[in-house]
Amino acid sequence: MNSRWLVAATLIASVAGAEKSSPYASLVENSPFLTPAFKARLGKRDTVSMMFAGYTKIGSEWHFALVEKKTGKSTWMKMNVEQDGIRIESFDEKTEQIHLTVGGLGMDLTLVKEK
Known part of the structure; x- marks a missing residue:
């Protein structure tokens, strides 16, 4: 039982620490493989309704x-x-x-x- 609580506490701490500046916040934002132009076009896609x-x-x-x-x-x-x-x-x-x-x-x- 103690190991379950330890895993849960670790998971909560890691999720709580994943802020926008964190390398885990967004794979798209922090990807070294995507160009800035591609990221800008991807952002425009959400505006199309x-x-x-x-x-x-x-x-x-x-x-x-x-x-x-x-x-x-x-x-x-x-x-x-x-x-x-x-x-x-x-x-x-x-x-x-x-x-x-x-x-x-x-x-x-x-x-x-x-x-």
């Missing part, structure tokens, strides 16, 4: 509705046309999923279904 709200085909062109979650602002976009740093690269009609790039970072969005 878009939803894939709808799509339609007019003639031979696909149009996609994207909605910003925070503001509720929606916009229709065409495939392979960059608009405000966003570019829709591909669309899978079967899975209803688009692949887009935002500020150079790629991401996949699936159509949001109404409940």
